[in-house]
Every structure is written in C-alpha cells, then in structure tokens.
Amino acid sequence: MRIAIVGASGTLGRAVLRVACAAGHQVTAIARAGLASPPPGVTVRHADVLTGTGLRDALVGAETVIDAVNFKKPSLLAPGTRAILDVATDLGLRHYVGISVVGCDRVPHAYYRGKVEQEACRFAEGWDPAVAEAFPPGSASA
Numbered sequence: 282m283r284i285a286i287v288g289a290s291g292t293l294g295r296a297v298l299r300v301a302c303a304a305g306h307q308v309t310a311i312a313r314a315g316l317a318s319p320p321p322g323v324t325v326r327h328a329d330v331l332t333g334t335g336l337r338d339a340l341v342g343a344e345t346v347i348d349a350v351n352f353k354k355p356s357l358l359a360p361g362t363r364a365i366l367d368v369a370t371d372l373g374l375r376h377y378v379g380i381s382v383v384g385c386d387r388v389p390h391a392y393y394r395g396k397v398e399q400e401a402c403r404f405a406e407g408w409d410p411a412v413a414e415a416f417p418p419g420s421a422s423a
C-alpha cells in the first residue's frame with residue numbers, strides 16, 4: 282500500500298515508519314525539516330500542516346495517510362488534523378489513521394482537551410477513520 286506518514290520525524294512517526302517499511306509498504310515520510318537517515322526506499326517530503334506548505338504535493342499518490350503530528354500547544358491538534366483531512370479528502374485518499382491517548386476524554390488536562398477536539402474533527406467530516414489509542418508517556422502500560 283502507498284502510505285504517507287505525516288509527523289514521520291517524531292517519536293511515534295519514526296516507529297510507524299520502521300514498521301511500515303518492514304511490512305513492505307511504499308512509504309512517504311513527511312515532516313517540516315525532512316528526516317535524518319530515512320530507511321532505504323522511503324520518499325521524504327517537507328510539509329507544514331498549519332501553513333499548508335507542501336502538504337498537497339506530499340500526499341499526492343498516497344492511499345492512506347497516518348497522522349502522527351503533535352503540537353506542544355494543544356489547541357493546534359484539531360486544526361492540524363483538519364488540514365490533513367481537507368487535503369486528503371480533496372485528493373480522494375481512501376484511509377486516514379490517527380493516534381489518540383487512552384482515557385483522554387476522562388482526564389481534565391489541557392493537552393487531553395486538545396486530543397478530544399482532535400477526535401471530534403476526525404469523525405466530523407464524513408471520514409470513517411481508524412484511530413489507535415496509545416497509552417500516555419510514563420503510564421504503567423506504556
């Protein structure tokens with residue numbers, strides 16, 4: 282499958298990149314400043330989801346987009362995801378995979394409120410997204 286990973290330079294994105302390559306997928310790794318030492322065969326694209334710079338070009342040809350972007354400012358989570366979904370919709374991508382945090386809807390914390398808003402926009406635009414829930418960093422089950 283042709284998979285685009287947005288946020289491929291991050292903690293989760295790097296792990297997903299390794300797994301996707303090992304499984305034989307055709308992978309485009311996307312981050313603002315590119316990627317240090319990408320695995321062989323990976324196409325690297327520069328894009329900024331907030332400004333939109335490079336995003337459309339980076340997603341052209343993909344069938345699936347994996348959204349592994351993260352922001353220190355939680356209020357940016359939903360706009361970042363919405364920008365990815367808008368371009369993905371426009372290009373007719375078939376699948377969107379997002380990452381959530383286990384229990385984010387039950388913990389009164391600014392970052393988790395941002396994750397809940399991000400979830401809402403993932404489900405709002407007619408997509409049937411796959412959303413994987415990861416344990417928060419440092420939790421006993423992480």
Ligand SMILES: NC(=O)c1ccc[n+]([C@@H]2O[C@H](COP(=O)([O-])OP(=O)(O)OC[C@H]3O[C@@H](n4cnc5c(N)ncnc54)[C@H](OP(=O)(O)O)[C@@H]3O)[C@@H](O)[C@H]2O)c1
Nearest residue numbers: 288289290291292293312313329330349350351380415418
């Ligand atoms: N890490 C964990 O333990 C954990 C646990 C549970 C859930 N999650 C979820 O997993 C996802 C990824 O988290 P993470 O910890 O892997 O994040 P991270 O290590 O902070 O990586 C963030 C990624 O987002 C990219 N990014 C930031 N701003 C961007 C922009 N404007 N345009 C394009 N890319 C941008 C960064 O790339 P550049 O800066 O290179 O552009 C980087 O690849 C998040 O949804 C998070 O909630 C993570």
